[in-house]
Amino acid sequence: MLSQSWRVALVVFGLVFATATVAFIVSRIILVLERHFERTDNLWDDTVLHALRRPAIGFVWLQGVYWAAEVAHSYSEAEIFSVNDKLLELGFIGILVWTLFGIIKKVEQTLSSPLRMKEPMDYTTVRAISKLLRAVVAITALLTVMQSLGYSISGVLAFGGVGGIAIGFAAKDLLANFFGGFIIHMDRPFKVGDWVRSPDREIEGTVEEIGWRLTTIRTFDKRPLYVPNATFTQIAVENPSRMLNRRIFETIGIRYVDVGGITDIVDDIRSMLENHEEIDAKQTLIVNFLKFNSSSLDIMVYTFTKTTQWVKYHEIKQDVLLKISDVIVSHGAEVAFPTRTLHVADSLRIENEEAEARKGRSQRTDTDESRSDESRDQAADNGPVREPSGSGQTTTQGDEAES
Structure with missing residues (x-):
């Protein structure tokens, strides 16, 4: 059908x-x-x-x-x-x-x-x-x-062996990046998600991808940075993501007038750090009077936090600095700020005082003379002036004219 x-x-x-x-x-x-x-x-x-x-x-x-x-x-x-x-x-x-x-x-x-x-x-x-x-x-x-x-396949492999030499010379940068990526995968100086930076180059950010030719790094201003893998075989690379602690290293200055209580201040700051729950007391902890500075007595504070998180570290550092300020205030001391004291020699000071005294007397004399002149001018403007006579009587200029 x-x-x-x-x-x-x-x-x-x-x-x-x-x-x-x-x-x-x-x-x-x-x-x-x-x-x-x-x-x-x-x-x-x-x-x-x-x-x-x-x-x-x-x-x-x-x-x-x-x-x-x-x-x-x-x-x-x-x-x-x-x-x-x-x-x-x-x-x-x-x-x-x-x-x-x-x-x-x-x-x-x-x-x-x-x-x-x-x-x-x-x-x-x-x-x-x-x-x-x-x-x-x-x-x-x-x-x-x-x-x-x-x-x-044998012909293809033979062609690849002969042509590979020419390709190797022509694409040496590509091969360098390939082997650079291989070394990164073998040595593992960093991994995806790590924060890396290089003191030799302006490279700093978070690793997003490790390819066979390029490594993608996201900088802290959120821009992608593409670094050839061969670069990492020639530069030093820091990996802050693998740090064990974060360091607090500060120099605190107090006034020279508080030198009498500096020992107690240093001891109390050290005790506060040793008992702080976020400070790793097992690491190096130094609190000592450091030096006589130009306008302050400097105290060095050197310690490590337990956390490695960037945001939490700054919160802990703020708390530590405020507690150090409280310790200083509790001893009646103050944090120093840049000041300058001017010392004047005795002879120069006496000369200045005498010059000031002479200047003052001269000004008073001038003032008295100006007041006398003003009084005479004012009397002349007000009318006839009466002069005393030998008999105790007074005459006026008008009377003399009539005589």
Whole structure:
């Protein structure tokens, strides 16, 4: 009742539908097994199953499409169906690589997870090993594919040996960065998440990623800094993240007039630090009178906090400094500030005092004379002036004029 093309189409459709059904069943079975194995103490069964679920579905589809293509090829002479076997082989290699990549990734996550491992491995080391394994899988797969396509692996390797020398000279910086990244992964001077800085270069920040060519560092102003790995083989690198304590190193100055109580002040500050709950008394703790400074008596305070956290360290340092201030005040002393005292010689002081006295007398004399002149001027303005006579009587200028 149906033509040959319709019959072939129905068979191909049936195979594809069956493939989809089998893929769905396989997915559900693996999902059920994953949930079951998650309740067990074994960490690796559910890890492997989770990595296998999608490649298994991909393999079912690859096999089903291959069978459908074979059915179509039996009724058709089209050239495209002649490469079914080769595509199946290449697809199988791809699914195998997909599976291995998934297993490597899941194992990496498991080994570095503090939620799944009691003692998780260092994330930087695990990631470096996983990158190396993925590179090995990719190179092996590439060579296998070339062999499947008819290329001679021995010829490829011979070409790589001869051409590798030229490539090495042309890409020496790239190779230097690659081996620099390898040395970082081997020596582990820092890892992802560490705070690093270099006294030789302007490099300081938090490590975000360690690649095979570049290391990404996020500076404290939130800018990314990309450093070639070869740089770390030539510079000194500090890793403050691995410090055991943070140091408080301060010089406190008090006034010279408080020299009598400096011994008690030093003893009380030392006692306060030894009993402070955030100060590590097992580390070096020094509180001593240091020197006679230009305007203060200097006391050195040298101690270490238990914490290494930057914010908490400053809170502890603030508390320590305020308590030191309280100790100083409790002894009736004060924290010194820059001052200067001027001493004048006795002879010069006497001369200055005599000059000031002469200046004062001169000013008083001038003042009396100016007052006399003002009085005479005022009397002349007010009218006739009476002058005493020998008989006790007075005459005026008007009377004399009439005489």
